[in-house]
Amino acid sequence: MSKSPRRTLKTPAIARGAKPRLTVDVGPLLETFWTGIPVFTRRLVQALLADGRVDLSYCFNLTELPAAKVHAALGMGTGAFLRHHYEAHAYASYRPVDTGAPLLYPSNKKVAGVSPREASVVHDISTLAMPENHDTANVDHHMDSLAQELASDELVLCASEATQAALITYFPSTAAKTRVMHQYVDWPEGFALMDHNLPRPELGRYAVVVGTIEPRKNLSILLHALSLPELRDSDLKFIIIGKVGWLVEGFLEALTPAQRERLIFTGFVSEFVKYRLIAHAEFMVFPSLYEGFGIPALEALSLGKPVLAARTSSFPEVIGKAGVYFDPLSVVEFAAALAEIEAPARLAELKPHTRDQAALFTPERMAAPALEWMGVA
Amino acid sequence: MLFDKGLAVSLPAREFAHAPPQGALWEAEAVLRQNLPGGLRAAVQLLRDHVEAAGRPLIFILRPEIFTHGESLAWLNARLGEIEDHLSLSDGVVVHLLPGRRNHLFFYRSSQAEAVAALKRLTVRVPELAPQLVSQVNCCLGFSAGKTKYTPRPVLLQATGQAFAGMASFREFYFNDCGIEDSVARSELAGDLPADVLARYGEITYIPITDVAAADPGFNRYLAQRIRVALGTPERLLLLGAPLAAGKEDTIPRMLTRLLRGLLEHGGVLPRAVLRNVVIATALLDAADLPDAKLELVVPEGFEFWRLPRGYYSRFAKISVALPLHRAVPPELLAMLTAAFGFSPEIVWFDPPPGGIRAGENDDE
Numbered sequence: 235m236s237k238s239p240r241r242t243l244k245t246p247a248i249a250r251g252a253k254p255r256l257t258v259d260v261g262p263l264l265e266t267f268w269t270g271i272p273v274f275t276r277r278l279v280q281a282l283l284a285d286g287r288v289d290l291s292y293c294f295n296l297t298e299l300p301a302a303k304v305h306a307a308l309g310m311g312t313g314a315f316l317r318h319h320y321e322a323h324a325y326a327s328y329r330p331v332d333t334g335a336p337l338l339y340p341s342n343k344k345v346a347g348v349s350p351r352e353a354s355v356v357h358d359i360s361t362l363a364m365p366e367n368h369d370t371a372n373v374d375h376h377m378d379s380l381a382q383e384l385a386s387d388e389l390v391l392c393a394s395e396a397t398q399a400a401l402i403t404y405f406p407s408t409a410a411k412t413r414v415m416h417q418y419v420d421w422p423e424g425f426a427l428m429d430h431n432l433p434r435p436e437l438g439r440y441a442v443v444v445g446t447i448e449p450r451k452n453l454s455i456l457l458h459a460l461s462l463p464e465l466r467d468s469d470l471k472f473i474i475i476g477k478v479g480w481l482v483e484g485f486l487e488a489l490t491p492a493q494r495e496r497l498i499f500t501g502f503v504s505e506f507v508k509y510r511l512i513a514h515a516e517f518m519v520f521p522s523l524y525e526g527f528g529i530p531a532l533e534a535l536s537l538g539k540p541v542l543a544a545r546t547s548s549f550p551e552v553i554g555k556a557g558v559y560f561d562p563l564s565v566v567e568f569a570a571a572l573a574e575i576e577a578p579a580r581l582a583e584l585k586p587h588t589r590d591q592a593a594l595f596t597p598e599r600m601a602a603p604a605l606e607w608m609g610v611a
Numbered sequence: 612m613l614f615d616k617g618l619a620v621s622l623p624a625r626e627f628a629h630a631p632p633q634g635a636l637w638e639a640e641a642v643l644r645q646n647l648p649g650g651l652r653a654a655v656q657l658l659r660d661h662v663e664a665a666g667r668p669l670i671f672i673l674r675p676e677i678f679t680h681g682e683s684l685a686w687l688n689a690r691l692g693e694i695e696d697h698l699s700l701s702d703g704v705v706v707h708l709l710p711g712r713r714n715h716l717f718f719y720r721s722s723q724a725e726a727v728a729a730l731k732r733l734t735v736r737v738p739e740l741a742p743q744l745v746s747q748v749n750c751c752l753g754f755s756a757g758k759t760k761y762t763p764r765p766v767l768l769q770a771t772g773q774a775f776a777g778m779a780s781f782r783e784f785y786f787n788d789c790g791i792e793d794s795v796a797r798s799e800l801a802g803d804l805p806a807d808v809l810a811r812y813g814e815i816t817y818i819p820i821t822d823v824a825a826a827d828p829g830f831n832r833y834l835a836q837r838i839r840v841a842l843g844t845p846e847r848l849l850l851l852g853a854p855l856a857a858g859k860e861d862t863i864p865r866m867l868t869r870l871l872r873g874l875l876e877h878g879g880v881l882p883r884a885v886l887r888n889v890v891i892a893t894a895l896l897d898a899a900d901l902p903d904a905k906l907e908l909v910v911p912e913g914f915e916f917w918r919l920p921r922g923y924y925s926r927f928a929k930i931s932v933a934l935p936l937h938r939a940v941p942p943e944l945l946a947m948l949t950a951a952f953g954f955s956p957e958i959v960w961f962d963p964p965p966g967g968i969r970a971g972e973n974d975d976e
Binding site: 360362363364365366377378380381395396397398399400403404405406407454455458523524544545546547548549550551559561562563564565566567568 | 632633677680686708743
């Protein structure tokens with residue numbers, strides 16, 4: 235892939251000593267449970283707050299949200315109370331968003347062209363490239379206005395180089411205004427100590443798989459592999475963390491007793507339980523066909539766990555030398571890669587790369603493209 | 612020469628949901644061993660016959676979207692070697708582009724109304740997609756990107772040799788304007804007409820109706836008029852090919868329903884009687900079975916002309932292409948059809964439906 239020409243983004247003149255104002259649409263933070271895009275939004279806001287060089291305000295549906303309420307939600311780790319306040323008090327005390335300030339959307343926009351300066355984040359283009367893995371309403375939601383959103387953006391932030399490359403393939407006119415915004419992992423303080431003070435989970439030898447159960451996650455490759463003679467008799471179990479998603483009707487019911495013995499589905503778990511399950515795993519398995527970024531892989535690396543990953547989209551750029559890769563459509567390659575990463579010598583070889591790789595992804599790196607856009611980088 | 616260094620072909624993933632997990636790269640024979648809909652199978656066979664048979668490499672890619680950049684794209688590039696051309700076998704829902712290669716389109720479902728609608732929707736949603744297509748195989752679709760019109764260069768790849776062995780059966784045409792169900796039920800009860808029913812006529816006009824045409828109000832008005840004309844020419848046979856939908860699980864009652872519903876909704880008045888010189892064919896007519904008749908072929912929109920060898924068309928004394936009045940016929944399309952048929956077709960224009968031209972319809976094939 236040839237690199238697209240990188241041009242300098244327009245930056246506004248800023249009065250000496252004044253912080254430039256930036257409004258972030260924190261709509262995703264109004265959700266009760268934060269996974270995926272809400273977590274991305276939280277990390278972005280926290281990275282910008284920590285940097286301190288922009289004057290942040292917040293909005294949702296073109297309504298300004300009180301900064302104190304948003305910051306409280308960040309502290310709570312849930313949007314339940316922020317949403318309650320919005321629903322109960324908007325009439326009496328909320329104001330429309332200041333459309334004169336630059337507006338940053340951590341996900342797709344509900345409406346384009348509100349502010350003269352807008353930026354949005356494209357996480358992936360799977361609704362375009364693999365719509366059969368989504369329900370029609372989701373495809374329509376993401377695709378109907380994408381071209382208009384991109385056209386109205388001064389800056390298009392992509393969750394990974396993979397997303398940037400894929401987006402430019404289909405929308406080459408956006409090339410000059412795209413930047414990559416890699417996110418980072420930030421486990422809550424205290425998790426490590428709490429885990430240290432608890433007994434090790436009695437789960438035997440296991441690998442961990444993290445993500446909503448849906449077709450794109452490609453769990454079927456694991457099922458196929460478990461029926462191979464060379465894997466059938468292994469004592470390695472697979473703990474699959476994540477809620478049941480879409481288009482998987484019958485998937486769980488179709489599991490054989492032997493597969494059920496080896497696969498443990500936890501459903502949705504708390505961040506701390508996820509932390510512990512990753513921390514005590516041998517390694518992570520990430521067989522997805524396609525990811526915009528793949529934050530669970532980075533979570534595993536941050537806890538010193540190598541990743542057995544599909545050779546697809548963003549995985550090589552996120553996991554680097556701390557993983558073993560396979561063709562996500564080949565059960566033979568998957569089985570060979572599994573045997574490779576299970577070998578103690580290979581696992582020991584990979585482990586030193588894990589935390590170094592995770593350390594490349596920092597709040598400063600995440601905030602940088604937004605700060606460059608604001609003219610303060 | 613076309614694809615002179617070989618060809619990489621993207622497969623439509625939804626047709627391979629139950630394929631064995633044997634990898635992202637497939638050979639033609641492995642693809643053909645899968646349970647494929649007819650149009651896709653024909654397209655794969657065509658590519659095999661044109662590319663592989665010429666000694667050039669042909670590699671099919673399942674899920675090309677996973678090869679975005681960096682290491683994954685390098686892995687694919689290493690396996691594609693010197694192949695410079697990539698063709699997306701498109702169902703209309705997805706058109707794949709492969710970075711760094713010349714991208715081509717083969718829309719193999721052009722006979723299907725919902726696939727045509729999906730492709731239109733896609734090119735509106737992604738206006739920069741079509742201008743990146745170097746050519747389109749067996750299509751002449753025009754796309755709009757803002758104010759710019761763009762028609763990727765049409766390329767003809769046509770089947771060669773014997774296409775089929777005459778599997779059509781024939782049904783009488785009975786139209787009950789009070790109940791399509793009654794029409795279909797009576798047809799089922801009457802069963803097939805004798806195989807020699809066509810041999811009684813010295814002149815036959817054959818209209819193989821497509822799913823796209825069956826859904827077009829203007830075409831149904833044209834078709835109904837052809838049927839009314841047939842009332843006054845009992846010595847001539849009007850043979851209507853029933854429209855096939857998805858291809859995998861279609862049945863004769865469903866095909867008949869699709870045909871008759873279009874006529875009921877848009878065709879106007881037709882006699883509620885069995886019309887002896889109007890017959891329905893349930894599959895493609897083998898013209899070689901009618902050596903003595905004077906044959907005319909009327910091709911509606913979406914007809915997959917490329918699936919038949921040129922020899923098939925040589926049996927017809929006249930070939931017409933039926934198009935709505937507002938539809939442009941670019942010279943490239945006429946040239947492609949002329950090459951496919953072996954002689955120049957006549958264009959038959961029919962009036963668009965009342966209410967005028969629908970938005971976005973004036974620049975397509």
